[in-house]
Amino acid sequence: MSFYRGMTCANVTLKGDGGTPITAYTARPEGNGPFPGVVLVHHLPGWSEFYIETTRRFAHHGYIAICANLYERAGAGNPDDVAAKVRADGGIPDSQMVGDTAAAVAWMRGQQGLNGKVGIFGSCSGGRHAFIYACQRKDVDACVDLWGGRVVMGKEELNTKTPVAPIDMTKDLSCPLLGIFGNDDRAPSPEQVDQHEAELKKHGKTYEFHRYDGAGHGIFYWHRPLYRPEQAMDGWSKVWGFLGKQLGK
């Protein structure tokens, strides 16, 4: 095996929430494995190129990876336009996200060469969604929440799409959690991260939070002014360390 491993990438169709077909991008490292798996939950800007690249990044690091298009019901087209439509519609229902993500986890668990361990990873709204999934389902072994906003929500923010604040689901968290946050972020604010951390401690959950000075939201987004190379590189090392430990890589 050469230092740089090859990979195979393909779009697959999943039976998403309510049986609706949705597309997912997958990347699989060359070889027979065994490999751990990672399910990526994309962010508010949608099924974007960043997430497709990050799916391949996981395969490059030896994980089978899948990222489902959670916005597929909003129509076909440039993910940017589709995300704008979803934004205008007030986002997607949390329950629909759980159903779609469950289909991605099921796909992962059906892969030959999987070592039996599956992690979930998301940033921004995807971090919030990954945390919700890990609280509502018991079929993932590790959760990575990168700067997920609206984990702490006021009653006035709750609606039919987001009926329960994720922080109130903390007691049901079913796996270890890694959180990465920027101290200049306002959603989540450092105070909200404190609240979430207190709730995790209260319920005796296994977690590690890493909080960076000089960084706000979207620390890893290399194509945005939010990018913070030093913090991003350290943050990625935390992701690899955490997933390597929890998923037995």
Add this chain to the structure above:
Amino acid sequence: MCTSIVELARAEGMGKRGDEWFPLNQAVVAYDHARHAHLGDVITLDFTNTTLEPGARAAVELTLDTAKELHAALARAIAAAELEEAEAHERGAPPARGPRLVKVA
């Protein structure tokens, strides 16, 4: 920042994408992190047609300061237009708005 600051308004008119104009039915104003502008958080304006595909969208991302300047300019233009319309109405001219349907016997 993941905000949920989104405001919707009815839009009647046309928008342009590429070389193509399309009818509008919705304007979306949001404040969130920029997707394209090399800025942090921005006011985004999306002029769309909800009956067409998601690509039917004319979009801009503006700094908060320039969005305020646009808001002020829009207010000035609307005030002047309303004055113009009021004067025209006094002269007995039909309002300059929308297609006027003429019944043909």
